[in-house]
Amino acid sequence: MKYRSIQTRLIQFMLAVTTIPLLLSLFITFTHTRESVKEQTVNENVRLIYQGATNLMNYLRGIDRASLSVYSDPHFLRNLALDPDNYRVIAELYATLQAIQTGTQDVHQIYLHNDLTGQSTQISSNLPRREFRQAPYRTIEQFGQGNTAIEPVHQVHSYGFPPRPADILDFEVITFYRSITNVPSPDQYALMAIDVKLDSILAICDQLYAKEEEQLYLIDDNGSIIYSPDPAQRGQYLNDPELMNVIAQADKGYYDGNDAMIIYEKLDLPYAPWTLVKQIPHQTLYKNSTELTSINAIIAIFALLIVIFGTLWISIRITKPIKQLTSYMNQVKTGRLDVNIDVTSPDEIGVLSRRFRNMMDTINNLILREYRLEIANKTNQLKALQAQIDPHFLYNSLQSIGTLALQHNVPRIYSLLSSLANIMRYNMRNSEAKVTLQDEINHVRLYLELQKQRFRDQLEVIWELDPESLTAPVPKMILQPIVENYFKHGMNTHAGVGLVSISSRISEDSRLIVVIENNGSSIDEEELALIRSKLAAAYDHYDRNDNGNDSIGLLNVLMRLNLYTNNNAELIIENALPHGVIVTLNINAWESEQ
Known part of the structure; x- marks a missing residue:
């Protein structure tokens, strides 16, 4: 009955017409905002990653052009074939390599192995060194095909030369390899390795993401990490088979991963098959939309509280007279036909109450006397029926028989008579229409005790x-x-x-x-x-x-x-x-x- 009241229905209706539109609006706003933010963020980062890839390619092309400068020296290829002990030849080779080192940004050292004479030369900030070897320290085939290749991030080393106290070997570099041939002949005269510091690459990559919110990786086609926000990851392999599979199928694009939006762009360089990968966590991607939805939710909850308060106030004003009239009706239901109905509200409920009061007055005047007379007659009939057999006489007689059974030392008979007497006494409690379940259980116990005497085991x-x-x-x-x-x-x-x-x-x-x-x-x-x-x-x-x-x-x-x-x-x-x-x-x- 409580859930069918006007007050409950009014509250339910007001909550429905308020809550459903608010929740629908929040859902639509949240969904639209998420998609808009996602599209805008993806477009911005696609352009940003493209620009970063362009800057990296320009930087690597600069190193490539510097390595090609040996062909601009008319004496360089000739000197490779001359006597390695000729000091003029050695000086000219040193001069060309030092020009590449000093004229190119971030070059730490240059290593040159002359295949014609077997001479290996190292040019660094310290004095140059050379020695004769049968093979170069590294071969270009270890890192790629063609005349150029890049070795991934590794700890700087001295190319097999004995270490010197002034050498600094506690940082990482990438190595650019170039095979020097006697063009147009494909025969290799020498192999040049240029160790490049990561400063410029780090500077370019650092501008492509928001620290502590996003992740950026620069990896090669094998998954080796060239750049990562965590320095400990550089030179390691990225353990993401899904990403490597996607990169293998397309040169650029984006996809929505389990926890982040992934945007990638490959460098268009044959000797540097690198890929820029940016990961934007969903928490960061949808941060603004979540904040906007939270603000809208707070406003909606505040509006909902106002609606609930207003609905309760209005419903109480409407339903209070109805509850008062219901209370009067319950009193009439219990038999109080002379209840004083006092509802003074001027609205329809007040009119209904006054009409109900008039109806009760009419009922009292017409049937109250006959109703009471009928009750009196039924009471007299019940007493007459009870008087036909006096149950107290039977009860007292059973008690006397039980006492006699005890005198003759037959307690079982006394127990059974007591059970029968208690059953009769329970039946004689005519004034009690309701009892506790314990009373009913006790009565059944007495009845079953008599039955057990009859059926025993x-x-x-x-x-x-x-x-x-x-x-x-x-x-x-x-x-x-x-x-x-x-x-x-x-x-x-x-x-x-x-x-x-x-x-x-x-x-x-x-x-x-x-x-x-x-x-x-x-x-x-x-x-x-x-x-x-x-x-x-x-x-x-x-x-x-x-x-x-x-x-x-x-x-x-x-x-x-x-x-x-x-x-x-x-x-x-x-x-x-x-x-x-x-x-x-x-x-x-x-x-x-x-």
């Missing part, structure tokens, strides 16, 4: 009672008729020990569940269906002609349960396996108290 009783359920109020005499049906119709002494099980508990929705089970004969299916149809019909009406004499039957029990619980009770009967009958009572016991 052929009857077994099992009790499984939840202590919390024993305080539940129930109509009087609802269990004993059900148990009695077992002894009337179901008990079969030839089939073994008879079993009666009685259990009670309180369900999760605060209802009283009582289960009475026996192992007697099962009910025929057609008869069981007929009983169930009668029980179902009993929920709607009670036909006195059909059931008036069945005062102790299941229909009578169900009728009294519904009478005291406002039709909020169930009686379920079913056959047990392999034989027997189970009767379940499902009662909203506490509602019957109200």
Whole structure:
């Protein structure tokens, strides 16, 4: 009833018409903002990565042009073929290599191996060194194909020359290799290796991402990391098979990964198959849209609170007179026909209240006298019926017989007579329409004690009672008729020990569940269906002609349960396996108290 009230429905309606549009607006705004921010961010970073790749290519082309300057020296190729001990030849080779070192940015040292004479030369900031070797320290085929190649990031070394105290070897470089040939002949005269510091590459890459929010990698086609925000990762391999697979299929593009947006661009250089990779975490990518959605959500919650407050205030103003009138009706329902209905509101509810008050005055004037007279007549009839047999006389007589049994030392007879007397006394409590479940259980115990005297070892009783359920109020005499049906119709002494099980508990929705089970004969299916149809019909009406004499039957029990619980009770009967009958009572016991 509470959930069908005008106040509840008004609140639900106001919340619905307010919450649904707000939530829909938040969802659309959030989705549109995310997509807009995603598209804008991707476009900006695609252009940024393209510019970064262009700057890197220009930088590497500068080193490539510097390495080609040996062909501009008319004496360089000739000197490679001359006597390596000729000091003029040595001086001219040194001069050309030093010009490349000093004239090119970030060049740390140059190594040259003359294949014609076997002489290896190292040019650095210190004095140049040379020695004769059968093969160069590194070959170009180790890092690529063609006349040029680049060795990935590695620790700087002295190309096999003995270390000197002035050498600085605690930083990383990349090495640019060039095969020097006698053009147009493909025969290699010498191999030149240029060690390039990472300063310019780091400077270019540092401008392409936001530190602590994004990640940027410069990797070669094998996944070796040339640049990373974490210096410890440089020279290592990037463990991302999905990214390497995507890069292998296209020269540039982007895709949405599990945790970040990935944007990549390859350098268009045959000797530097490098790829710039930028990772933008979703948290960073959607930061602005999340903040905007949070602001909108706060505004929406504030507006929703205002709506709820306003709805409650309006609904209370509307429903308070209705609740007051309902209270008056409940008093009339309990029999107070002279209740004073005092609702003074000038609206439609006030008019309805005044009309109801006039109706009650008319009812009082027309039927109150006849109603009270009828009640008095029924009371007199009940007293007359009770006077026909004085139950106190029977009770006192049983007590006298019990006393005599004790005098003759027969305590079992006294116990049985006491049980019978207590059963009669329980039945004589006519002033109590409702009792606790504990009282009903005690009554059934007495009844079963008499039955055990009759059947002795052929009857077994099992009790499984939840202590919390024993305080539940129930109509009087609802269990004993059900148990009695077992002894009337179901008990079969030839089939073994008879079993009666009685259990009670309180369900999760605060209802009283009582289960009475026996192992007697099962009910025929057609008869069981007929009983169930009668029980179902009993929920709607009670036909006195059909059931008036069945005062102790299941229909009578169900009728009294519904009478005291406002039709909020169930009686379920079913056959047990392999034989027997189970009767379940499902009662909203506490509602019957109200």
